[in-house]
Amino acid sequence: MTLTRRDSLVLGMGALTAGMFLPKIVHAATEDAIAAFTGGADMGEGGITLTAPEIAENGNTVPIEVSAPGAEAIVILATGNPTPGVATINFGPMAGEQFASTRIRLAGTQDVMAIARMSDGSFVQARQEVKVTIGGCGG
Amino acid sequence: MADNVRPRVRVPDSAAAGEVVSIKTLISHPMESGQRRDGDGNTIPRSIINRFVAAYNGETIIDVTMEPAISTNPYFEFQALIPESGTMTFTWYDDDGSVYEDAKDIAVG
Numbered sequence: 001m002t003l004t005r006r007d008s009l010v011l012g013m014g015a016l017t018a019g020m021f022l023p024k025i026v027h028a029a030t031e032d033a034i035a036a037f038t039g040g041a042d043m044g045e046g047g048i049t050l051t052a053p054e055i056a057e058n059g060n061t062v063p064i065e066v067s068a069p070g071a072e073a074i075v076i077l078a079t080g081n082p083t084p085g086v087a088t089i090n091f092g093p094m095a096g097e098q099f100a101s102t103r104i105r106l107a108g109t110q111d112v113m114a115i116a117r118m119s120d121g122s123f124v125q126a127r128q129e130v131k132v133t134i135g136g137c138g139g
Numbered sequence: 140m141a142d143n144v145r146p147r148v149r150v151p152d153s154a155a156a157g158e159v160v161s162i163k164t165l166i167s168h169p170m171e172s173g174q175r176r177d178g179d180g181n182t183i184p185r186s187i188i189n190r191f192v193a194a195y196n197g198e199t200i201i202d203v204t205m206e207p208a209i210s211t212n213p214y215f216e217f218q219a220l221i222p223e224s225g226t227m228t229f230t231w232y233d234d235d236g237s238v239y240e241d242a243k244d245i246a247v248g
Binding site for chain 1 (some may be wrong): 159
């Protein structure tokens, strides 16, 4: 099924609908970054929460939150940035919850991904699209 | 290299034994990404804080590797487990080799 831009607007839910049907564009650099963290292992869904705004007016400082109970480490990737890596968070024994909140730069509208490595060695991922009005990479 | 780097942390003075407390940290730093160009078209070299570690009585809470996509004045909020009285230490590592440190005491009881 092909959806043109106009079709999806006609469907009313413009962005939401298009986001569900259009193929996800993942750059090779992002795939490399994912492989570097997971070693090519399959990633499940669920067990990780990524909270980001749907619309960010200023790409220079976009607040995000990640939470993955039982995770050893979480990597955050911005799939549309010149370099996809954002941060790798390792949790130690004194972490009360596997939760972190920070502010990131996004070059433009794109998917933000979070991948968690659980204590049993499995990986789970979450992703959310953030629409950026003004990109945050200078230039 | 970076001027006026000032860490700020918000930590409770006291906690119950075993309580999980929320910690907020901010450090003033330009986090020059290495993507920007100056007026003459020359790339401005990257200069960021690349690692942040928080620990309680020497045991790690979180250890974050940071890339240029972290915003100016890096901010982190996280949850720490407080089993007994002690000192929370915060360490930031700059690309230029500088290390910025802060510490706060927490009393249990």
